[in-house]
Amino acid sequence: MSSLLDTLSSASNGMASQSKRIRVVSENVANVDTPGYRRKLISFEKAISGDAGTADAATKISLDKTELKEVFDPAHPMANEAGYMEMSNVNLAVEIADARQAQRSYEANLSIFDQARRMYGGVLDLLRR
Numbered sequence: 408m409s410s411l412l413d414t415l416s417s418a419s420n421g422m423a424s425q426s427k428r429i430r431v432v433s434e435n436v437a438n439v440d441t442p443g444y445r446r447k448l449i450s451f452e453k454a455i456s457g458d459a460g461t462a463d464a465a466t467k468i469s470l471d472k473t474e475l476k477e478v479f480d481p482a483h484p485m486a487n488e489a490g491y492m493e494m495s496n497v498n499l500a501v502e503i504a505d506a507r508q509a510q511r512s513y514e515a516n517l518s519i520f521d522q523a524r525r526m527y528g529g530v531l532d533l534l535r536r
Contacts, residue, residue, distance in 0.1 A: 411530070414523040421516035424451060427466050428509040435497045436506075442485050444495035446471035471496055 431449045438444040450467050473496050481490030 411523055411527045415520060415527070418516045418520035418523065422513055422520065424466055425509045425513035425516065429506060429513070431468060432502050432506045432509060436499065436502050439495055439497045439499055439502075441495055442483075443475065443493050444497065445475070446473075446495065446497045 428449050431447045435446050448469050448471050450469065452467065475493035475496050477491045478494050479490055480486055480492055483492050486492040
């Protein structure tokens with residue numbers, strides 16, 4: 408029975424991690440035209456909890472270190488002396504692909520959670536008889 412509960416816990420952690428990833432992607436998309444905005448990156452690291460032996464996905468958010476795009480616009484208030492301003496380093500195509508991948512991962516974890524929940528319910532029904 409504990410393996411079913413571990414499966415429920417792992418699937419739940421996976422859904423939480425993917426929802427954080429979708430939040431980060433949506434922040435990046437919202438700031439695609441914000442001058443000076445650096446794309447946020449989310450990384451997943453495997454953390455093993457000692458007593459149960461289950462793996463949790465720990466998330467770490469960092470900033471993308473790639474160069475910001477420079478645009479010539481001397482009339483903009485944020486332009487430097489040469490008339491250039493730094494735009495964001497967000498690529499909309501990459502963000503859409505990341506969002507789609509996160510959505511599919513979330514749905515896969517949801518399917519695992521639902522299947523484990525049904526199996527757990529089946530075990531409880533057998534024990535009641």
